[in-house]
Amino acid sequence: YSYAFFWQVILVEGWHDLDNKDYDCWPLEKPDEHNMLDCGGLEMAWVLKPPEKAVSGEFFNVTYSVFASDSFYQYAVQNGILSHSFSLSLCCLASNATAAKEFCEEHECPASWKDANGENCCVHHANIHSCPLAFMVSIMGRGGICGPWIPDDGQIFTHTLSKAGKMSQRNWTAKVVLVHVGVTSLIAHIRVGRMQVALEAKTTVLPAVVCGDGFCEEEEGCSICPADCGECPLSTDARIAIALPICLVCTGFILTVMWFQYQKQKMFWDESWIIDFTCIKQDCTIWTATGSRTSALPAPSDSNASCMTALSSCTAATNMPRKQYFTQTGRYDGRTVAIKKITKKAFTLSKSIRREVKQVRELDHPNLCKFIGGCIEVPNVAIVTEYCPKGSLSDVLLNEDIPLNWGFRFSFATDIAQGMAYLHHHKMYHGRLKSSNCVIDDRWVCKITDYGLQSYRKEDFSEGSSAYQEHLVQIYTGPENHSLSDFESNSMTDIY
Incomplete structure (x- = not known):
C-alpha cells in the first residue's frame, strides 16, 4: 500500500481569540502556532461554556460537542488523517469515506483511554487543558499563547481526566478545577486519527475566600465574612423594621401611662x-x-x-x-x-x-x-x-x-x-x-x-x-x- 499525506498548512500569528464559533486543527505530531490545518468539516462548539469567573479551588463542569460531516470523512481519508488501512485511490474514495464514517461512529474503543490510539479508536483522546496566561508569558516565552503543542507534562497548567470514544457520542463533559489566580485559557482538546482539534474559552480565576484570615477580600464583604470585614451597617429597611416595633411599643406605653393618668385625674375631679x-x-x-x-x-x-x-x-x-x-x-x-x-x-x-x-x-x-x-x-x-x-x-x-x-x-x-x-x-x-x-x-x-x-x-x-x-x-x-x-x-x- 502506498500512502499519500497532504497537509494544508495555515500560517497564523497566534491562537489567542478562539471563541464558541472558532476552533482550529493541528497535525498530531509537532504542532505549533504556525502549522494549523483545515479541519475539513469537523466542528467543535461549547454546549456548557466555562463560567466567566470561577473561584480558585472550586469545581465546575463544562460540556463541548464534536461533530463530523460526511465531507470530513472524505477529507480525512484523502489526507491520511484516519487509519492506514483505507485506500486512497479515487475510485475507492467514496467507499473508504463510508468505511471511515462507520469506523468513527460504530467502532467500540478500548475500555481504558490509555489503550486507545488512532488505529483502534476514532476519538482516542479528549480532555480539558488549562493554561494560566500570566505564567505563559514568563515561563513558556510564547507571548501568552496556549495551545495543544504544550507537552502533557507541562508544569503550569492542568489536565482533566482523559477520555476516548466514538464520534457519535457528540457531547463530552469534563469536571474542571482551576487553581492559579488570573485569566486562564481553557482548551477543549481532542485527537481524531492523525489530527488534533482545540476549542478555547477564557475564565478569570478569583482568589479563594478564606473567612477568618484577617483580610477583607473584595469577594468576602461584611455579609459573607463579618470576622474579616466587620458587621454590615443596617439597611434602611432593617432600621425601619427594628425602629417601628420599638416606636409602637413606646407609643403604646406612653398612651397607656397617659390613659391611667387621665383616669386618675378623671376620678380626682x-x-x-x-x-x-x-x-x-x-x-x-x-x-x-x-x-x-x-x-x-x-x-x-x-x-x-x-x-x-x-x-x-x-x-x-x-x-x-x-x-x-x-x-x-x-x-x-x-x-x-x-x-x-x-x-x-x-x-x-x-x-x-x-x-x-x-x-x-x-x-x-x-x-x-x-x-x-x-x-x-x-x-x-x-x-x-x-x-x-x-x-x-x-x-x-x-x-x-x-x-x-x-x-x-x-x-x-x-x-x-x-x-x-x-x-x-x-x-x-x-x-x-x-x-x-x-x-x-x-x-x-x-x-x-x-x-x-x-x-x-x-x-x-x-x-x-x-x-x-x-x-x-x-x-x-x-x-x-x-x-x-x-x-x-x-x-x-x-x-x-
Missing part, C-alpha cells in the same frame, strides 16, 4: 360620689347591735322631733345606756346605708378632700366598710357608707345575749388584721382603730370603718364626749399620740 342629702329617704328606726329595731324616742327639746324629708330630723334615743351606740341609717339607691353626720359651720370641697375621697374610692376589700358617697351641704355634711346590721364589734362583744366562742373571736381578729394590712399596703393609716370602729355585717364578717378622709371628717367643734368615750380614746390610742400634738398616725400606732 369626678363628683359622682356627691349625694344630695334630700335624696336619702328618712329612716326613723333605731338599729340595735343584734339587728332588731326600736322606734326613735323623742329628743330632749321643747318640741318633739318629727320625721321630715331629711334624715337629720330623726334623732337617736337619748335614754339608751351609755355603752351602747346606734347608727343613723337611711335608704339610698335602693339599699340601707349608714350616715355619719359631721358638724361643720362651712364646707369647701378642697383638693385635699378630693384627694382623700379618690383614695378611699379606689379601695376594695371584704374587710373594709365600703365608702358610698358624701353630703357636702351645710348643715347636712355627712359620710355615707355601707351599712352592717349587726352593729359594732364593741356592741357584739358586750352583748351577753350573743354567745361568742374563741373561734368567733379569732375570726374577728383575723378580719381586722387583713383589713388593716390592706390599708397599710395602700399607704393609708387609720389612727382611730378601736372596737367601736369595727362593724359586723349580716354574715358575721368584721369590717373596718371610719378610715381615711381625715380632712373631710374633721369637725369644726365637738358636742362633747362622754367620760366613757374619753376613756376608750385613752385605751386604744398609742402613747405617742397623747404626748405629741402634731403626731401623724402610722402602721405602728395602728398595730398598738
Whole structure:
C-alpha cells in the first residue's frame, strides 16, 4: 500500500481569540502556532461554556460537542488523517469515506483511554487543558499563547481526566478545577486519527475566600465574612423594621401611662360620689347591735322631733345606756346605708378632700366598710357608707345575749388584721382603730370603718364626749399620740 499525506498548512500569528464559533486543527505530531490545518468539516462548539469567573479551588463542569460531516470523512481519508488501512485511490474514495464514517461512529474503543490510539479508536483522546496566561508569558516565552503543542507534562497548567470514544457520542463533559489566580485559557482538546482539534474559552480565576484570615477580600464583604470585614451597617429597611416595633411599643406605653393618668385625674375631679342629702329617704328606726329595731324616742327639746324629708330630723334615743351606740341609717339607691353626720359651720370641697375621697374610692376589700358617697351641704355634711346590721364589734362583744366562742373571736381578729394590712399596703393609716370602729355585717364578717378622709371628717367643734368615750380614746390610742400634738398616725400606732 502506498500512502499519500497532504497537509494544508495555515500560517497564523497566534491562537489567542478562539471563541464558541472558532476552533482550529493541528497535525498530531509537532504542532505549533504556525502549522494549523483545515479541519475539513469537523466542528467543535461549547454546549456548557466555562463560567466567566470561577473561584480558585472550586469545581465546575463544562460540556463541548464534536461533530463530523460526511465531507470530513472524505477529507480525512484523502489526507491520511484516519487509519492506514483505507485506500486512497479515487475510485475507492467514496467507499473508504463510508468505511471511515462507520469506523468513527460504530467502532467500540478500548475500555481504558490509555489503550486507545488512532488505529483502534476514532476519538482516542479528549480532555480539558488549562493554561494560566500570566505564567505563559514568563515561563513558556510564547507571548501568552496556549495551545495543544504544550507537552502533557507541562508544569503550569492542568489536565482533566482523559477520555476516548466514538464520534457519535457528540457531547463530552469534563469536571474542571482551576487553581492559579488570573485569566486562564481553557482548551477543549481532542485527537481524531492523525489530527488534533482545540476549542478555547477564557475564565478569570478569583482568589479563594478564606473567612477568618484577617483580610477583607473584595469577594468576602461584611455579609459573607463579618470576622474579616466587620458587621454590615443596617439597611434602611432593617432600621425601619427594628425602629417601628420599638416606636409602637413606646407609643403604646406612653398612651397607656397617659390613659391611667387621665383616669386618675378623671376620678380626682369626678363628683359622682356627691349625694344630695334630700335624696336619702328618712329612716326613723333605731338599729340595735343584734339587728332588731326600736322606734326613735323623742329628743330632749321643747318640741318633739318629727320625721321630715331629711334624715337629720330623726334623732337617736337619748335614754339608751351609755355603752351602747346606734347608727343613723337611711335608704339610698335602693339599699340601707349608714350616715355619719359631721358638724361643720362651712364646707369647701378642697383638693385635699378630693384627694382623700379618690383614695378611699379606689379601695376594695371584704374587710373594709365600703365608702358610698358624701353630703357636702351645710348643715347636712355627712359620710355615707355601707351599712352592717349587726352593729359594732364593741356592741357584739358586750352583748351577753350573743354567745361568742374563741373561734368567733379569732375570726374577728383575723378580719381586722387583713383589713388593716390592706390599708397599710395602700399607704393609708387609720389612727382611730378601736372596737367601736369595727362593724359586723349580716354574715358575721368584721369590717373596718371610719378610715381615711381625715380632712373631710374633721369637725369644726365637738358636742362633747362622754367620760366613757374619753376613756376608750385613752385605751386604744398609742402613747405617742397623747404626748405629741402634731403626731401623724402610722402602721405602728395602728398595730398598738
